[in-house]
Amino acid sequence: xxxxxxxxxxxxxxxxxxxxxxxxxxxxxxxxxxxxxxxxxxxxxxxxxxxxxxxxxxxxxxxxxxxxxxxxxxxxxxxxxxxxxxxxxxxxxxxxxxxxxxxxxxxxxxxxxxxxxxxxxxxxxxxxxxxxxxxxxxxxxxxxxxxxxxxxxxxxxxxxxxxxxxxxxxxxxxxxxxxxxxxxxxxxxxxxxxxxxxxxxxxxxxxxxxxxxxxxxxxxxxxxxxxxxxxxxxxxxxxxxxxxxxxxxxxxxxxxxxxxxxxxxxxxxxxxxxxxxxxxxxxxxxxxxxxxxxxxxxxxxxxxxxxxxxxxxxxxxxxxxxxxxxxxxxxxxxxxxxxxxxxxxxxxxxxxxxxxxxxxxxxxxxxxxxxxxxxxxxxxxxxxxxxxxxxxxxxxxxxxxxxxxxxxxxxxxxxxxxxxxxxxxxxxxxxxxxxxxxxxxxxxxxxxxxxxxxxxxxxxxxxxxxxxxxxxxxxxxxxxxxxxxxxxxxxxxxxxxxxxxxxxxxxxxxxxxxxxxxxxxxxxxxxxxxxxxxxxxxxxxxxxxxxxxxxxxxxxxxxxxxxxxxxxxxxxxxxxxxx
Numbered sequence: 303x304x305x306x307x308x309x310x311x312x313x314x315x316x317x318x319x320x321x322x323x324x325x326x327x328x329x330x331x332x333x334x335x336x337x338x339x340x341x342x343x344x345x346x347x348x349x350x351x352x353x354x355x356x357x358x359x360x361x362x363x364x365x366x367x368x369x370x371x372x373x374x375x376x377x378x379x380x381x382x383x384x385x386x387x388x389x390x391x392x393x394x395x396x397x398x399x400x401x402x403x404x405x406x407x408x409x410x411x412x413x414x415x416x417x418x419x420x421x422x423x424x425x426x427x428x429x430x431x432x433x434x435x436x437x438x439x440x441x442x443x444x445x446x447x448x449x450x451x452x453x454x455x456x457x458x459x460x461x462x463x464x465x466x467x468x469x470x471x472x473x474x475x476x477x478x479x480x481x482x483x484x485x486x487x488x489x490x491x492x493x494x495x496x497x498x499x500x501x502x503x504x505x506x507x508x509x510x511x512x513x514x515x516x517x518x519x520x521x522x523x524x525x526x527x528x529x530x531x532x533x534x535x536x537x538x539x540x541x542x543x544x545x546x547x548x549x550x551x552x553x554x555x556x557x558x559x560x561x562x563x564x565x566x567x568x569x570x571x572x573x574x575x576x577x578x579x580x581x582x583x584x585x586x587x588x589x590x591x592x593x594x595x596x597x598x599x600x601x602x603x604x605x606x607x608x609x610x611x612x613x614x615x616x617x618x619x620x621x622x623x624x625x626x627x628x629x630x631x632x633x634x635x636x637x638x639x640x641x642x643x644x645x646x647x648x649x650x651x652x653x654x655x656x657x658x659x660x661x662x663x664x665x666x667x668x669x670x671x672x673x674x675x676x677x678x679x680x681x682x683x684x685x686x687x688x689x690x691x692x693x694x695x696x697x698x699x700x701x702x703x704x705x706x707x708x709x710x711x712x713x714x715x716x717x718x719x720x721x722x723x724x725x726x727x728x729x730x731x732x733x734x735x736x737x738x739x740x741x742x743x744x745x746x747x748x749x750x751x752x753x754x755x756x757x758x759x760x761x762x763x764x765x766x767x768x769x770x771x772x773x774x775x776x777x778x779x780x781x782x783x784x785x786x787x788x789x790x791x792x793x794x795x796x797x798x799x800x801x802x803x804x805x806x807x808x809x810x811x812x813x814x815x816x817x818x819x820x821x822x823x824x825x826x827x828x829x830x831x832x833x834x835x836x837x838x839x840x841x842x843x844x845x846x847x848x849x850x851x852x853x854x855x856x857x858x859x860x861x862x863x864x865x866x867x868x869x870x871x872x873x874x875x876x877x878x879x880x881x
Contacts, residue, residue: 309334310383314342314390321398323441325349330393340378343455350387363389365433366456373424375444375454375573391454395447399502400440408509411541412577415570417443418503420451422567425499428456429492429563436490438498440480477518478511480555485522493556496563498564500551505542508536512552528556529721541580543573546877560879568880575853576817583816777839777864778831780871785824785845788814801872802864823848837866844881857881 308316310331319329331342331385338521343565349355362381370376379390399417402409425435435442435456477485481497484490504512512530514786530552532545547569553559554733560566592814775789780799796818797810828844840861847856864871 303746310342310344310386310388311379311381311390312383314340314388316342321441328366331390333390339393341375341391341393343391344646346389347385350385356387356580365431369428369431369433369456373420373425373426373432373452374456374458386554392452393446394452394454396445398441398444398653399451402445403440403505403509408537409506411507411544412574413449414503414506415544415574416449417445417451417506418499419567419570419574421453421499421502422496422563422570424451424453425492425495426563426567429495430451434490434492435495436484436500437476437479438495438502439476440502443502443685477521478513480522480525481556482526483556485525490731491556492561492563496559496566497553497556499563499566500548500559500577503551504530504533504548507533507540507548510536526554536591541577542809542813543576545807546875547573565879566776572856572880576813580812580816583819584812774832775871777834777862777871778829778841780864781841781843781862781873784873785826788818791818793818799873801867802870802876804874807875820850821847822850832861839864839866839871843878 310316311335315332315334318333320328320330322328324645326343326345328340329344331340332338333340349359354414359860360380363377367377367380376392376558377389378392381388408414421438425438428435435453438453442453444452444454446452479498479501481490481494482493501511513521513524513528515524527632530549533548534540534542534545536586547566550565550569551559560569578820630670684857784799787793793810793815796814797805800808800810820835825848826843827841829847830842831839832842833840840863842861843859847858848854849856857880858878859881860876862873863875865874866872
């Protein structure tokens, strides 16, 4: 526009043109007061002729200048210079998302989700201050050289909406991203920004927008009366889990969308963590060759004639070091300054080695003896306490000890090293089984008959299996049974609780075996059937998951959708977000 080198506002030297849109042009400029480069947005002349627009524009520019967030382009100044109205913003050293999409078509899912999550964080910060963007689109999202996404142009859309200027070229610039309520003339809210961001995410994942039409009116009608397609139907190569997030953001009813931009950001972050875990679990492992041992470090042990363990090829200095570690010896030297003779050093080492080994061995023997005595006493006490003694009494006692008590209904626990019978260290053999096997026949019962206790089953329990809780016939019971199977790491059983469509969308090998391999417990705070009609049902859940690796605790709220197949309820689709 011939403004190069012009001084605007008495301090901003206008430079090259960076971009232009329906409402403004953006130039690089140099702030001569603060000596830094900035971006200068200059409104087009047709907008500066409307006094109502200018009042609203100044108000919104001041409100947007109060926002400070890493994912929002900061506004530093606004003003006028003769016929010009301008805004001064951060100069972002990178392209807009619109330029990135025009160059690449679509983005890798991980990058698209990362950008959308950052934009959602920026929108959340603005919404908390009562500021709605109203014009979220790729052209208003900037990507700096470090890959950080930043939202710009807060306030301008609201200022434009207050005026009667409705040139067709201006409105069509943002119409593909408008929410249904905006398309029908309703007031834009924070939910409208979430819808627009869902449209941007759909475009980043698939390379196209969810709705296309030849005219603006046809596009508005489709958005109001049609549900968007699943992104995976447009781009089948997308990883599972993204359809639910995008479609919830694009719900036609504002109340059915995410309650806040922060909740959308959390859902995107949770998907990133799950997908990262899946990739790590399925990535081929690299095995580095183990270097051969250094012969110089090899000090083999042999048995001496008197049964002691000593070393072969141990130098005098090494032997003296053993004594030094015990706090008893010092380095010995000959009068000539050399080490003592190897034979004398070897004798010194053996004496000190005996001192270091004899005491631990004695303590170990004493501990083993105590264990044997206590085990015998416990067995005798158990045998005497029983009303009757049968040849199978020892088997019955073993079954009771190995059978776990039923878990409470509000929590399901995974096997752990401390609680798994197979992981418990086996004590040395004790004479207890012999005492029970040679027990005398049972004493005849007294004259007064007393009810005998029920004879326990003689079938020994399998130490590595845990009996599964009964699966309830209700939808909520099926959800609880699924989490119980996952907590016990019975992943095959858990996968059988999913519908065929669920297993196609979320392969169990990645989304059950890989996802829950480090899960140790679920605390089920709520699992209740909220609706049931025919062969479909919804179960509302509130669940806390405890894991052995970071994050060690995750809270999930939402609902499960179930379908009934051949009389059995199966989990068909999750709608869970971090709590």
